[in-house]
Amino acid sequence: MTTQRANYLYPAIGMGLILSAIIFVVVLVPRWTFKPGQPKDLRNYTAQEQRGRTVYRREGCWYCHSMASRPQDWDHGVRSKASDYFWDKDGHLLGSERSGPDLANIGGKFPDEYHDQHHRQPRSLKPGSIMPSYDYLSKEEMGDVIAFLQGNGPNGTRALDVANGEMKWAFFTKTWNPTLPRVRTIPRADVQPGDKVIGEVNQDYVTVEGQPNGWEWVANWKHGVREREEIASRNYDAHPETPYKYTAEIEEFMYGTSHEAQNAKTPLNALATKTYANEDELHHAREKDPNAAAWTEVSFKEPEVLPTDVVGLKALEARRVVANQGRGIYNQKCSACHGLDGNGKGWASASMTRRAANFWEDKFKDYRTDTWYWRISRGVPGTQMPRWELMSGHLGGLHADQRLYLTAYLKYISQNKGLGKLQGTDAPNAGAPPSAASQPAAK
Amino acid sequence: MDAQTNMATADANPWAWFDKEHSASTRFMVSGAIWALVGTFFGLFAATEYWAPDLVRILPQLQFGRIRPTHINAVAFGFISMSTVGAIFYVIPELCRTKLYSERLANFLMIAWNAVLIAGVFCLTNGITEGREYAELPWFLDIPMFLALMTYIVIVWGTVLNRQEKQLYVTTWYVAGTTLWFPVVYLIGNRVFFQMDGIADSIAQWFYGHNILGLWFTTNGIGLTYYFLPKITKNPLYSHLLSIVGFSTIAMFYTPTGTHHLLQMPVPEWLKAVAVISSVMLLVPVMSVLVNFFLTMKGKWGMIASNLPLRFFLTAMWFYLLTCFTGPFQATRWINWYLHFTHWVVGHAHFALLGTFGFVAWGAIYYCVPRVTGRQWYSRRLANAHYWLSLSGTILMMIALTVAGLAQAAAWEEGTVVYRTVVMVAPMMGLRVLSGLMIVAGQVLLVYNILMTVFGAEAPAEAMESQD
Numbered sequence: 001m002t003t004q005r006a007n008y009l010y011p012a013i014g015m016g017l018i019l020s021a022i023i024f025v026v027v028l029v030p031r032w033t034f035k036p037g038q039p040k041d042l043r044n045y046t047a048q049e050q051r052g053r054t055v056y057r058r059e060g061c062w063y064c065h066s067m068a069s070r071p072q073d074w075d076h077g078v079r080s081k082a083s084d085y086f087w088d089k090d091g092h093l094l095g096s097e098r099s100g101p102d103l104a105n106i107g108g109k110f111p112d113e114y115h116d117q118h119h120r121q122p123r124s125l126k127p128g129s130i131m132p133s134y135d136y137l138s139k140e141e142m143g144d145v146i147a148f149l150q151g152n153g154p155n156g157t158r159a160l161d162v163a164n165g166e167m168k169w170a171f172f173t174k175t176w177n178p179t180l181p182r183v184r185t186i187p188r189a190d191v192q193p194g195d196k197v198i199g200e201v202n203q204d205y206v207t208v209e210g211q212p213n214g215w216e217w218v219a220n221w222k223h224g225v226r227e228r229e230e231i232a233s234r235n236y237d238a239h240p241e242t243p244y245k246y247t248a249e250i251e252e253f254m255y256g257t258s259h260e261a262q263n264a265k266t267p268l269n270a271l272a273t274k275t276y277a278n279e280d281e282l283h284h285a286r287e288k289d290p291n292a293a294a295w296t297e298v299s300f301k302e303p304e305v306l307p308t309d310v311v312g313l314k315a316l317e318a319r320r321v322v323a324n325q326g327r328g329i330y331n332q333k334c335s336a337c338h339g340l341d342g343n344g345k346g347w348a349s350a351s352m353t354r355r356a357a358n359f360w361e362d363k364f365k366d367y368r369t370d371t372w373y374w375r376i377s378r379g380v381p382g383t384q385m386p387r388w389e390l391m392s393g394h395l396g397g398l399h400a401d402q403r404l405y406l407t408a409y410l411k412y413i414s415q416n417k418g419l420g421k422l423q424g425t426d427a428p429n430a431g432a433p434p435s436a437a438s439q440p441a442a443k
Numbered sequence: 444m445d446a447q448t449n450m451a452t453a454d455a456n457p458w459a460w461f462d463k464e465h466s467a468s469t470r471f472m473v474s475g476a477i478w479a480l481v482g483t484f485f486g487l488f489a490a491t492e493y494w495a496p497d498l499v500r501i502l503p504q505l506q507f508g509r510i511r512p513t514h515i516n517a518v519a520f521g522f523i524s525m526s527t528v529g530a531i532f533y534v535i536p537e538l539c540r541t542k543l544y545s546e547r548l549a550n551f552l553m554i555a556w557n558a559v560l561i562a563g564v565f566c567l568t569n570g571i572t573e574g575r576e577y578a579e580l581p582w583f584l585d586i587p588m589f590l591a592l593m594t595y596i597v598i599v600w601g602t603v604l605n606r607q608e609k610q611l612y613v614t615t616w617y618v619a620g621t622t623l624w625f626p627v628v629y630l631i632g633n634r635v636f637f638q639m640d641g642i643a644d645s646i647a648q649w650f651y652g653h654n655i656l657g658l659w660f661t662t663n664g665i666g667l668t669y670y671f672l673p674k675i676t677k678n679p680l681y682s683h684l685l686s687i688v689g690f691s692t693i694a695m696f697y698t699p700t701g702t703h704h705l706l707q708m709p710v711p712e713w714l715k716a717v718a719v720i721s722s723v724m725l726l727v728p729v730m731s732v733l734v735n736f737f738l739t740m741k742g743k744w745g746m747i748a749s750n751l752p753l754r755f756f757l758t759a760m761w762f763y764l765l766t767c768f769t770g771p772f773q774a775t776r777w778i779n780w781y782l783h784f785t786h787w788v789v790g791h792a793h794f795a796l797l798g799t800f801g802f803v804a805w806g807a808i809y810y811c812v813p814r815v816t817g818r819q820w821y822s823r824r825l826a827n828a829h830y831w832l833s834l835s836g837t838i839l840m841m842i843a844l845t846v847a848g849l850a851q852a853a854a855w856e857e858g859t860v861v862y863r864t865v866v867m868v869a870p871m872m873g874l875r876v877l878s879g880l881m882i883v884a885g886q887v888l889l890v891y892n893i894l895m896t897v898f899g900a901e902a903p904a905e906a907m908e909s910q911d
Contacts (some may be wrong), residue, residue, distance in 0.1 A: 034711050
């Protein structure tokens with residue numbers, strides 16, 4: 001027995017030594033040799049931000065959001081470096097999966113109010129998002145976690161100016177920190193006689209006392225990170241959008257279906273004054289006239305002079321009804337980014353390097369129905385524009401007919417540069433098709 | 444074995460409930476089966492929330508970020524760990540031709556283990572968490588868990604040292620070795636004794652995160668398979684030498700791989716290099732194990748048609764082959780560059796834990812329960828249904844997560860924002876819910892079957908394995 005055991009003893013000791021050596025090398029040596037220094041560009045967490053970190057950990061945000069921007073990541077901001085984690089004294093929150101965007105550089109991207117609303121009901125701002133709703137967080141906890149998020153990254157509140165060690169976005173915290181008096185940052189020219197000016201931001205902007213709201217938050221914010229926005233806008237100008245070109249072959253090849261197939265199913269069919277029976281017919285028509293469209297276009301432009309005949313009035317009314325039908329959908333699904341007026345200034349547009357489209361731009365009034373329809377359906381690659389056809393119903397997707405009503409509304413606002421005659425009327429419930437009573441008017 | 448005998452022994456010895464032979468093994472496996480149901484149910488719930496995010500709006504306890512760690516801890520420490528420990532408490536005494544060192548201690552261990560896990564479910568759903576993957580249990584549960592692992596050392600080594608059989612079979616090597624190194628890994632991973640700065644913390648955490656797989660599930664699961672395959676097929680093990688090679692290299696190559704979870708993070712490059720090299724070198728222990736198993740099966744492959752435990756073990760080994768071929772490949776820098784953070788990785792974790800060691804645990808339950816209780820399985824049909832539901836569920840999940848992962852990777856590579864890819868993979872997430880439903884349905888059958896077998900009336904004479 002003893003001799004038998006001795007046979008096992010030496011290999012066992014050997015394996016124990018190997019294991020200890022490996023643990024020594026991969027756990028203890030990095031612990032001693034790998035010590036990133038205190039960063040010059042990042043301050044420590046405040047007590048509130050530290051509490052926010054705890055909430056972030058407790059709610060398991062880190063299961064879906066990574067906190068490390070990698071070299072290969074697009075549009076997640078600068079690459080994370082070791083010293084970025086210097087102040088994380090209570091363990092790491094790097095994450096291991098990315099079901100939501102990376103949050104290493106989230107600070108300063110959105111206003112606090114945006115985060116608040118987004119945490120309470122993410123799908124109100126990002127249709128199709130699968131983030132849980134954190135409505136149950138207390139007001140304090142919500143404030144803490146937002147303060148924590150706003151600290152991250154080179155545009156965050158924790159960023160320091162390397163030159164002088166001061167806070168990079170000092171005015172920014174003044175604007176957002178709920179414990180300080182609320183201020184508005186407005187252009188100098190807009191200062192009213194009654195406003196109490198409490199600080200100067202630069203030669204163009206001053207801060208005054210008051211409660212900022214709505215778009216002004218975004219405007220304030222945008223001004224704060226003007227530098228970044230300029231980069232974005234250079235990028236915007238340097239890469240104009242490729243003109244949309246419809247070729248049935250490409251559509252068929254990429255998506256396995258075409259407008260005509262969709263068109264046959266949809267109520268908006270009634271708006272088309274001429275359709276082609278199939279791809280071949282369209283193809284032949286295009287050989288004669290390259291501009292032939294799948295649907296002959298209906299103009300949504302409000303006429304200068306109202307038509308006098310009953311038929312013309314009815315047709316005009318029908319177009320308004322159809323466009324207004326799309327407006328409800330638009331308000332629910334699109335306005336977070338494109339703005340309620342369609343001018344591209346929705347809340348969520350604030351952070352985008354490719355900003356949400358401004359439908360008042362001239363090019364949009366020439367968009368054809370099929371262009372609109374397929375933009376909505378397929379999204380716009382390289383931007384945040386979702387592919388609406390892909391979202392299943394419970395995630396807030398749009399059915400084909402809803403997309404067509406939306407198209408009608410978008411044509412209306414782009415051709416009229418605004419709400420036009422729809423101004424002041426009620427937007428109907430999103431998604432509900434016009435009643436049978438109003439439908440015949442379209443024909 | 445009937446109620447009267449039980450009563451009589453209970454009168455004579457107040458510890459009868461604790462001292463009954465094989466009682467700890469049985470109870471560990473029954474607990475394992477119940478935790479399999481609980482754990483997979485939490486997984487299904489999380490998957491459903493992932494697909495239908497507004498499922499629960501008011502109860503923070505049921506929110507995704509809290510259900511996910513509960514799922515992981517319940518299946519990892521509940522289902523797989525408890526089932527394999529139960530099987531080990533049967534296998535090790537068999538191999539040593541002796542009794543379990545202390546049935547009483549083992550029963551206490553069973554109670555403590557369950558208590559820690561139940562407390563863990565309450566803690567994790569209520570947001571009491573350490574926030575490290577696989578190490579979420581709070582410190583006041585880490586300590587009892589560590590003590591439980593110490594008790595486990597005493598039981599296993601007490602049995603091994605009392606052995607009547609001089610030769611140590613490779614299973615004993617694996618199990619006894621695991622008892623010693625896993626507490627070390629656990630201690631480093633849970634770090635109840637000191638805090639670390641952010642990025643250094645991630646190194647230590649992934650050392651633990653990968654080695655809980657490599658030095659606990661793998662060594663226990665492979666060790667058990669080394670026992671069951673030759674036992675069921677009655678073939679001698681193909682090569683004892685190969686098994687020793689596999690055993691000694693697994694500790695060498697598995698241990699440093701953790702940093703391959705951090706390949707694009709700002710951690711030392713040399714550490715990444717060590718991790719990538721050892722990840723690829725993992726093919727050595729993996730291939731030695733699999734070659735050994737598959738050659739041991741020589742001439743007996745037909746048995747999987749009739750022998751259910753064997754079918755579970757071999758399914759597990761095919762999943763192991765798949766896991767361990769994709770594993771080293773996705774740990775290399777360029778593949779990782781592409782696949783990291785996607786659902787592919789989640790899918791990979793499911794092959795390893797559900798496909799491989801989950802199936803080993805199920806196979807072990809199906810093999811051991813009749814032997815430790817002396818009763819036939821209540822229903823062979825339910826057991827079969829459990830197998831097919833679990834297998835199809837696992838394969839469906841594998842398809843869903845792999846496709847989703849590749850879609851995400853391709854989309855990110857061309858610059859698509861995360862928000863759009865979330866919408867893109869939603870149908871795959873729906874498929875995952877379906878696969879989860881199948882797996883949970885399988886576990887319901889397992890739990891019913893095992894409860895009826897162990898506690899129900901004597902089953903009708905329906906022989907489980909006539910061959911062995």
